[in-house]
Amino acid sequence: MSTFLTATGLVLLAFFWQITLSGIQRKVTARIHRRVGSPWYQNFIDLFKTWSKSSISHGFIYDFGVLMALGGTIATLIFIPAGHIVVFDKLDNFFVITYLLAVGSLGMAMSAVGSGNPWASIGVMRALTQMLAYEIPYIMAVFAIIYANKTASIHAIALAQQGMGILGWNMFRMPLGVIVGFISLMGMLGKKPYDAPIAPAEIASGPLVEYGGKHLGMLMLQHEFATFVEVGLFVNLFLGGGTLLAFLIKYFIVYILATMIASVVARFKIDQLVVFYYKVPLALAFIQTAIVIFTGLG
Amino acid sequence: MALENEKFNEDKINEIDVNELDCRDTLTFWEKFGNIFRSKSIWMLHYCTGCGAMELPPTMTSRFDMERIGMAPMATPRQADVLLITGYLSVKTLRRIIYTYEQMQNPKYVVGFGSCTLNGGVYYDSYAVISRLDYYLPVDLYIAGCMPRPEAVMSGFKKLMNMIKKGEALGWKRYQKYYDWYKKNQVRALGEVYVKDEFHE
Ligand code: SF4
Numbered sequence: 001m002s003t004f005l006t007a008t009g010l011v012l013l014a015f016f017w018q019i020t021l022s023g024i025q026r027k028v029t030a031r032i033h034r035r036v037g038s039p040w041y042q043n044f045i046d047l048f049k050t051w052s053k054s055s056i057s058h059g060f061i062y063d064f065g066v067l068m069a070l071g072g073t074i075a076t077l078i079f080i081p082a083g084h085i086v087v088f089d090k091l092d093n094f095f096v097i098t099y100l101l102a103v104g105s106l107g108m109a110m111s112a113v114g115s116g117n118p119w120a121s122i123g124v125m126r127a128l129t130q131m132l133a134y135e136i137p138y139i140m141a142v143f144a145i146i147y148a149n150k151t152a153s154i155h156a157i158a159l160a161q162q163g164m165g166i167l168g169w170n171m172f173r174m175p176l177g178v179i180v181g182f183i184s185l186m187g188m189l190g191k192k193p194y195d196a197p198i199a200p201a202e203i204a205s206g207p208l209v210e211y212g213g214k215h216l217g218m219l220m221l222q223h224e225f226a227t228f229v230e231v232g233l234f235v236n237l238f239l240g241g242g243t244l245l246a247f248l249i250k251y252f253i254v255y256i257l258a259t260m261i262a263s264v265v266a267r268f269k270i271d272q273l274v275v276f277y278y279k280v281p282l283a284l285a286f287i288q289t290a291i292v293i294f295t296g297l298g
Numbered sequence: 299m300a301l302e303n304e305k306f307n308e309d310k311i312n313e314i315d316v317n318e319l320d321c322r323d324t325l326t327f328w329e330k331f332g333n334i335f336r337s338k339s340i341w342m343l344h345y346c347t348g349c350g351a352m353e354l355p356p357t358m359t360s361r362f363d364m365e366r367i368g369m370a371p372m373a374t375p376r377q378a379d380v381l382l383i384t385g386y387l388s389v390k391t392l393r394r395i396i397y398t399y400e401q402m403q404n405p406k407y408v409v410g411f412g413s414c415t416l417n418g419g420v421y422y423d424s425y426a427v428i429s430r431l432d433y434y435l436p437v438d439l440y441i442a443g444c445m446p447r448p449e450a451v452m453s454g455f456k457k458l459m460n461m462i463k464k465g466e467a468l469g470w471k472r473y474q475k476y477y478d479w480y481k482k483n484q485v486r487a488l489g490e491v492y493v494k495d496e497f498h499e
Pocket of ligand 1: 348349350384385386411412413414415419420443444445
């Protein structure tokens with residue numbers, strides 16, 4: 001029972017926190033563009049509005065995929081330790097999270113292809129290519145952490161970084177690893193240099209092209225939850241989690257930093273992106289892992 | 299000649315004042331509740347074939363910044379709430395507009411820019427341009443001017459938001475209720491209107 005309550009609390013926390021942050025992120029982008037920008041609660045209004053509209057179906061796969069994406073992402077979210085809110089202690093394994101997160105992405109891909117729109121197929125193909133690109137350097141950097149800590153439990157890794165003050169964080173113990181992690185995080189979030197899958201002016205927002213009304217609202221919510229999973233994972237792995245307040249502050253800094261970078265850069269083409277990920281971050285991740293394995297530093 | 303005239307008369311649009319059409323239902327509580335959100339978050343799809351499109355970039359970017367009242371551009375008709383028709387519509391583009399409008403999700407709104415959508419403007423006697431948009435689509439709001447300046451566009455959007463909040467922007471209900479009348483006018487202008495669906499045939 002208490003597990004159930006904690007899980008509900010975590011989902012509610014993620015809902016309010018991440019959607020507020022999305023609004024703030026729009027504001028930050030606007031300020032960088034020297035605009036006034038929308039109010040911070042704009043994303044709540046957008047979400048509720050999409051739920052109040054009508055929507056159409058393109059068949060069973062189309063509807064089912066949306067539910068699978070949202071459900072899969074919420075299931076992943078429950079495994080993320082947020083400060084001392086840990087729902088499944090000792091079960092929050094890194095590999096469980098990686099596998100479950102794929103359920104969300106695959107649900108979305110399935111549903112988008114089910115809509116039968118060619119832009120959606122192009123977008124899904126790009127999204128999967130991008131996943132292949134960022135995941136290999138990221139996994140490599142995380143392997144270094146798992147090797148150094150001899151555990152893959154996210155909560156255990158976060159706890160191991162506390163105690164020595166700020167220098168105990170993996171960010172300082174593995175400086176190359178955190179660079180790789182951050183570049184991969186930008187790719188996971190689909191932030192600006194890596195937003196080829198949803199390029200609105202080029203392929204009409206890619207996988208989202210056929211969604212309107214309630215379906216679009218659910219996928220927007222899925223995106224917010226997935227963002228919470230990805231940023232939360234980064235904070236736990238590299239910045240040492242901490243109490244709930246510390247977790248949220250770190251989360252805020254990481255997310256806003258990614259937004260600031262995203263608002264001043266242009267978009268990579270999908271082939272440039274793959275070449276980039278397989279060159280710089282992969283090389284850095286190799287060096288980091290080699291240092292950890294052969295010298296024991298970190 | 300006389301015969302031709304008669305035939306022409308037969309073909310004429312059955313003039314009705316669209317604003318007099320009655321489509322005011324009583325709003326349920328949930329509709330009123332939804333209208334608050336709908337009025338604060340308007341996603342637009344701009345159909346930029348006319349010259350009025352020139353005034354949209356300054357309205358969207360730093361100078362006038364329409365995001366501060368909750369408006370954002372969207373990529374596809376399915377996601378959008380409001381269809382902006384920025385100027386003259388040739389008969390050829392009217393067909394695309396109708397396809398686009400019918401793909402949008404309810405509730406949906408149409409805003410006509412400039413005198414061309416209102417009464418034909420400088421193209422009032424052109425053979426290739428339709429002169430009154432509200433014969434073909436239910437327009438909720440016109441923004442007058444040739445072309446309307448960004449200030450006028452912004453105040454027009456504010457007005458649209460107020461209309462939505464009060465539940466007065468009912469173009470989409472009018473389109474459903476008087477579909478026959480609209481369809482007849484569309485067919486008269488285009489010859490035929492059908493939505494081609496290549497993927498689900
Ligand atoms: S109203 Fe004037 S500016 Fe607008 S489309 Fe017509 S001619 Fe162009």
